[in-house]
Amino acid sequence: MLRSCAARLRTLGAVPGPARRSFSSEKATQKDYSLPNPSWTKDIRLLYDQFMKKCEDGSWKRLPSYKCKSTQRVQNFRNLFLDTKFVEEQTPKAQIFTRSLEEGLGFEYVMFHNEAEKRVVCVFQGGPHLQGNHGYVHGGAIATMIDITAGTCAVLTGGYAMTANLNINFRRPIPLCSVVVINSQIDKIEGRKYFISCDIRSVDEKTLYSEATSLFIKLDPNSLK
Numbered sequence: 001m002l003r004s005c006a007a008r009l010r011t012l013g014a015v016p017g018p019a020r021r022s023f024s025s026e027k028a029t030q031k032d033y034s035l036p037n038p039s040w041t042k043d044i045r046l047l048y049d050q051f052m053k054k055c056e057d058g059s060w061k062r063l064p065s066y067k068c069k070s071t072q073r074v075q076n077f078r079n080l081f082l083d084t085k086f087v088e089e090q091t092p093k094a095q096i097f098t099r100s101l102e103e104g105l106g107f108e109y110v111m112f113h114n115e116a117e118k119r120v121v122c123v124f125q126g127g128p129h130l131q132g133n134h135g136y137v138h139g140g141a142i143a144t145m146i147d148i149t150a151g152t153c154a155v156l157t158g159g160y161a162m163t164a165n166l167n168i169n170f171r172r173p174i175p176l177c178s179v180v181v182i183n184s185q186i187d188k189i190e191g192r193k194y195f196i197s198c199d200i201r202s203v204d205e206k207t208l209y210s211e212a213t214s215l216f217i218k219l220d221p222n223s224l225k
């Protein structure tokens with residue numbers, strides 16, 4: 001799927017390629033899934049309101065979230081890293097995994113970014129279709145949320161990056177339909193390597209549900225084969 005040298009040259013204008021889709025008009029019609037909806041419980045609304053207050057002085061920013069991303073950032077990623085044939089055939093069907101379940105049944109979340117602190121916080125409500133053990137959120141769903149929270153932290157700090165390594169300690173099971181806070185921060189940057197730690201806690205911060213460390217590698221278009 002990672003694109004060939006010829007495709008990269010097309011992006012740079014050296015070789016003519018097929019016309020690219022226009023993404024600007026799509027964005028206007030997209031629903032922002034990180035805004036409150038009727039499935040949100042009191043807890044997630046409360047935390048949403050608290051973080052929105054923190055956004056007022058500009059130190060924190062709420063991150064919008066779409067089912068099919070068509071922002072300039074995504075368009076640039078496709079141009080740089082994906083094969084043109086893949087983009088044309090597959091991207092019309094593609095959806096963000098965590099936004100592909102029905103409202104309230106799967107991943108309900110909103111992320112906030114603090115640029116100065118290199119942190120991303122995600123307030124997450126895991127719906128009934130994320131069940132693993134009876135009454136608890138599936139570990140894969142937890143890993144997914146850790147990955148996208150840490151991944152967002154990496155991307156917003158350093159640009160396009162992918163998970164190279166993710167280690168998770170699951171300390172306590174997360175009750176289904178409860179609200180938890182996922183906190184990620186960059187611990188160290190070494191060249192293209194972004195070391196990011198993450199924890200998941202209850203709303204009152206008393207329960208530590210999971211802890212994780214991760215390594216994200218900033219993608220380098222020049223290293224593609």
Ligand SMILES: CCCCCC/C=C\CCCCCCCC(=O)SCCNC(=O)CCNC(=O)[C@H](O)C(C)(C)COP(=O)(O)OP(=O)(O)OC[C@H]1O[C@@H](n2cnc3c(N)ncnc32)[C@H](O)[C@@H]1OP(=O)(O)O
Nearest residue numbers: 063064147148151152155162163164165215217219220223
């Ligand atoms: C307004 C709203 C804005 C929102 C913005 C947010 C936008 C997006 C957020 C997205 C979040 C998404 C999160 C989801 C992420 C994923 O799910 S990624 C999917 C899972 N990951 C993969 O599929 C990656 C597969 N691996 C690779 O493609 C490659 O291995 C790589 C790209 C990770 C690295 O390859 P390459 O670029 O060729 O680098 P290398 O030369 O191999 O390595 C560079 C250095 O890193 C070291 N390294 C590599 N891997 C590891 C490892 N696993 N563990 C430890 N170290 C590793 C490697 O040794 C090199 O080190 P040196 O330079 O030699 O010191």
